[in-house]
Amino acid sequence: MAQTTPNHTQTVSGWAAQEPGGKITPFIFKRRENGVDDVTIKILYCGMCHTDLHHLRNDWGITMYPLVPGHEITGEITKVGSNVSGFKVGDRVGVGCLAASCLECEYCKDSQENYCDKVQFVYNGIFWDGSITYGGYSQMLVADKRYVVHVPENLAMDAAAPLLCAGVTVFCPMKDNNMLDSPGKKLGVVGLGGLGHVAIKFGKAFGLHVTVISTSPSKEKEARQHLGADDFLLSTNPKHMLAGKRTLDFIIDTVSANHSLGPLLELLQVKGTLVLVGAPENPVQLPSFPLIFGKRTVKGSMIGGIKETQEMLDLCGKHNITCDVEVIKPDQINEAMNRLAKNDVKYRFVIDIGGNGKSSEPQKISNANL
Ligand SMILES: [Zn+2]
Ligand SMILES: [Zn+2]
Known part of the structure; x- marks a missing residue:
């Protein structure tokens, strides 16, 4: 009524x-x-x-x-x-x-x-x-x-x-983590959808090196050619993930499907930060070793x-x-x-x-x- x-x-x-x-x-x-x-x-x-x-x-x-x-x-x-x-x-x-x-x-x-x-x-x-x-x-x-x-x-x-x-959701964590004025720093964007594609655009506008991390190989071309991403890691490919180990300063995770944060945390340098902006319905898997062994931080952010x-x-x-x-x-x-x-x-x-x-x-x- x-x-x-x-x-x-x-x-x-x-x-x-x-x-x-x-x-x-x-x-x-x-x-x-x-x-x-x-x-x-x-x-x-x-x-x-x-x-x-x-x-x-x-x-x-x-x-x-x-x-x-x-x-x-x-x-x-x-x-x-x-x-x-x-x-x-x-x-x-x-x-x-x-x-x-x-x-x-x-x-x-x-x-x-x-x-x-x-x-x-x-x-x-x-x-x-x-x-x-x-x-x-x-x-x-x-x-x-x-x-x-x-x-x-x-x-x-x-x-x-x-x-x-979508824009402000990815903008605020980038701002909070000093990514707006740190050209050359390495940003990881997990998931290439409504949020992820804007995060790439912001990253490139602010002079960051942008790596897209996705489960879909078909998104590589789009990420690199259309959106200007510098790198692409297929998260289902262990070789890719190993090669990306300790390469990123900061990760924005936009994925709302269930997934483990462990492999993503491994991509961060020591003291790197991962921010969750997607909202998986079930609790995310957060293994302690990649956190402890890299002094890493996991945070959340909302709009x-x-x-x-x-x-x-x-x-x-x-x-x-x-x-x-x-x-x-x-x-x-x-x-x-x-x-x-x-x-x-x-x-x-x-x-x-x-x-x-x-x-x-x-x-x-x-x-x-x-
Ligand atoms: Zn919304
Ligand atoms: Zn109030």
Whole structure:
């Protein structure tokens, strides 16, 4: 049943699943009036993330239906509240995973609101007014100004959309581990999908030596020729893995299928770090010897704060980085979900919500963003 919160008076067309694993079909619902701290966004594009699929199927047992997924949102501002500065009507903006947080805890105060204990997500969350949040598979969004970022003028809005989740997810661990300003350091990227392909682009933009580690031999050509990776290790080939021993400074592991971290840790130099950003359902295998014998570290990381998201987008503007996307129409969402479940996409589906068609050709570069 659709919610009824008093000031939720704006009627919005979107796409929702009504039950676990159900088809995503057109859905009319209500959003709140644009408050003093809000901006209203005409959604142009929304990326399809693996998280959407997990929520759709209720894999984590926390989905509230009807579910309007989508947290890789780009669009144009159509209204701003009276307390809003820094955004105006017509601005090109993005909204990622976050809808609200407590604003008071040490993490919120430190621009790490993604780690706030009370963080609420842009869909399947509970907003400050008690309403359930509905995401970007819809034509319009009302968002609090604190969770909105600017999209640089030179980035195409469809190809920029997945940066709001996939991009910032790989950007933050790279930043935290000083990879943005350490040209020549050696980065390993495990898994070549939505997250992995952006990690390669960042790595190359920041002057790193990038090695892709994958179970699929067919991805070598793509990784090297199309994405510019310097090296490729087939993780099922013991010779490859032996040759790569102690060669990397830092590894981003994007794989959500079950796997052991042991062979990956062996690729790290002494004191190297591996960051998990994929989320395997079962506990990962973490053998102690490669940790102890190399003084290595294993960490996790989840998306990023809003300040970091803006920083990431500004750097993407500077280096002209966007995602490789396949743009679909809203009536192709279910087909795309099925393909997403099989990892049959290069590298992200993006829904053309605004009906603009594909706009991946970068627009004229504006000096303001350089
Ligand atoms: Zn996501
Ligand atoms: Zn907080």
